[in-house]
Amino acid sequence: xxxxxxxxxxxxxxxxxxxxxxxxxxxxxxxxxxxxxxxxxxxxxxxxxxxxxxxxxxxxxxxxxxxxxxxxxxxxxxxxxxxxxxxxxxxxxxxxxxxxxxxxxxxxxxxxxxxxxxxxxxxxxxxxxxxxxxxxxxxxxxxxxxxxxxxxxxxxxxxxxxxxxxxxxxxxxxxxxxxxxxxxxxxxxxxxxxxxxxxxxxx
Numbered sequence: 001x002x003x004x005x006x007x008x009x010x011x012x013x014x015x016x017x018x019x020x021x022x023x024x025x026x027x028x029x030x031x032x033x034x035x036x037x038x039x040x041x042x043x044x045x046x047x048x049x050x051x052x053x054x055x056x057x058x059x060x061x062x063x064x065x066x067x068x069x070x071x072x073x074x075x076x077x078x079x080x081x082x083x084x085x086x087x088x089x090x091x092x093x094x095x096x097x098x099x100x101x102x103x104x105x106x107x108x109x110x111x112x113x114x115x116x117x118x119x120x121x122x123x124x125x126x127x128x129x130x131x132x133x134x135x136x137x138x139x140x141x142x143x144x145x146x147x148x149x150x151x152x153x154x155x156x157x158x159x160x161x162x163x164x165x166x167x168x169x170x171x172x173x174x175x176x177x178x179x180x181x182x183x184x185x186x187x188x189x190x191x192x193x194x195x196x197x198x199x200x201x202x203x
Contacts, residue, residue, distance in 0.1 A: 008032025012040055015047055022093060024085075027056040027063070035070055042071040048127040049117065051092045055085065068170040071129045074163070095158050096130050105140050107199075110179060110188065112140050121179050128178065131156065135171050136179070139189070139199040148196040172197055 003020070005011050007030045015023070023041060027034035034054060041047050051073045056063070059077040067075045073092045076085060102115035111120040117133050119126045128136070135156045139147065147155075149165035157163050176183040190200040 006030065008034070008037045011037060012044065012047075015041070015050075016044070019046065020050060022051045022053065022089060024053050024055055024089070027054060027058050027067075035066060038067070038070045038072060042127070042129060045127050049130045049133070051096065051130060053089065053092060055080070065166070065170060068167055069174065071132070071174070073129070073131050091158075095134075095156075100134070100137055101141065105137070107140060107143070107188065110140070112137055119179070126178050128175075132171055132175055132178075135168075136175055136189075139197070143199045146192045146195050146198045151196070168197075 003014070005014075009032065011023075023038075025034040025037060029037075034056065038052050038054070041050065041052060048071075052071060053074040053076060054067045054072050055076045055078070056067075057078040064075045064077075073095070074088055076088060100114035100117065105112045105114070109122045111118075113119075114137050117130070119128050119133060119136065135152065138152070138155050149168040152168050153163055153165065157167070172189050173183070176186050176189050179188055180186045186200070188200055190198055192198055
């Protein structure tokens with residue numbers, strides 16, 4: 001069932017009553033701002049994992065990057081065709097269909113529970129989006145291996161026709177802010193110049 005809201009005012013309250021499979025947000029909406037609404041969604045533990053797609057006339061790269069930095073899973077610029085929107089919604093939903101490995105992976109002060117899709121950092125539960133969690137989980141299960149951005153897109157995003165390598169950079173930056181003591185000097189998600197990223201902690 002699809003529910004349409006003409007303003008942003010009641011979206012969160014209704015979503016908490018009945019959790020949606022996906023949020024499709026316009027950036028410019030009456031009674032609020034799509035970016036701010038996405039920020040609020042990601043701040044709600046019960047909704048943080050729910051996929052978010054922006055559908056907007058704001059086509060500049062700064063707006064796209066901001067959307068991804070706030071936790072969007074895709075960003076569709078106007079004009080668009082209904083067929084494209086349907087295809088990209090299906091692509092985002094497919095990304096979260098397959099279950100993750102059920103075992104728990106621990107690295108020093110990180111606990112990554114793939115079965116429950118929960119992340120604990122230095123004893124505190126940390127909210128992540130589903131894409132953030134899948135990216136961290138995938139890299140943590142291959143410690144020391146260097147991944148190019150394209151390899152990470154193929155493994156985590158799966159369908160990459162509408163996603164750019166820049167998205168990987170944005171998500172790595174978001175994860176560093178959540179798991180690293182000093183995001184500027186990362187212990188876990190390390191940049192390999194000219195190659196990509198690797199999960200740097202040793203078991």
